[in-house]
Amino acid sequence: MKNHTPKKEALRIYRLFYPQIAVIVASRRADQVEALAMNSVISGSSDPPRVVCSLKREAKILAAVRESKSFSMNWMDSRYVKSVDFLGFQRAGKPRDMIEAAGLTWRPGSKTSAPVVSEAAAALECTVDRVIPLGDNDLVIGNVVSARTSRDFSDYWQFKTYNPLIYFGAVPGKKVGRYVLFKRRGQGLVGAPRTSS
Numbered sequence: 001m002k003n004h005t006p007k008k009e010a011l012r013i014y015r016l017f018y019p020q021i022a023v024i025v026a027s028r029r030a031d032q033v034e035a036l037a038m039n040s041v042i043s044g045s046s047d048p049p050r051v052v053c054s055l056k057r058e059a060k061i062l063a064a065v066r067e068s069k070s071f072s073m074n075w076m077d078s079r080y081v082k083s084v085d086f087l088g089f090q091r092a093g094k095p096r097d098m099i100e101a102a103g104l105t106w107r108p109g110s111k112t113s114a115p116v117v118s119e120a121a122a123a124l125e126c127t128v129d130r131v132i133p134l135g136d137n138d139l140v141i142g143n144v145v146s147a148r149t150s151r152d153f154s155d156y157w158q159f160k161t162y163n164p165l166i167y168f169g170a171v172p173g174k175k176v177g178r179y180v181l182f183k184r185r186g187q188g189l190v191g192a193p194r195t196s197s
């Protein structure tokens, strides 16, 4: 085992958890539609079905999640890399509808007010069970109240039409938070395409 400075070590430990699938988490309060790219999501419990999202404290979506007590989790195919990349970085100026601004569409959930991304390969609708402050992130625990999957998913993903967007984290030595790596069909590891911000 090599020795590292604490900061370097923390970054390396964080990267041990990669690669991960990138999803979009979305919520809505009044006419403000919030959405962000996320990889820190897990299935927390199967019975009852619960998911866990690790959201940084300052994430704008948290206010909508707390107020509406609902959110959606959307699995995106790699062809939507630009949209996910757009939703993965803070930017000046705040669109009223982040999903639309990312070039995607949505419809209201069947059981909650959460916006569900129409282009998603699978989507869960969740009510908020609780929010647990953890450190620089809050853990949002959601009760899954509805699930929609594309035909590619039966008991497992078949990967015939769904090609997951695999996130490798920030590139070492580059400005953290802007340079990320995704794996795309037929292209191997690629940097996220530039999006206008």
Ligand SMILES: Cc1cc2nc3c(=O)[nH]c(=O)nc-3n(C[C@H](O)[C@H](O)[C@H](O)COP(=O)(O)O)c2cc1C
Pocket: 022, 035, 036, 037, 038, 039, 040, 041, 054, 055, 056, 058, 059, 060, 061, 084, 085, 087, 088, 089, 090, 091, 167, 180
């Ligand atoms: C692929 C990807 C995965 C991300 N995963 C998370 C995550 O799990 N939790 C988190 O708080 N931020 C995550 N981020 C960063 C947020 O998406 C980003 O900070 C976003 O701009 C926050 O939205 P806001 O500006 O509306 O607060 C991720 C970014 C990318 C590109």
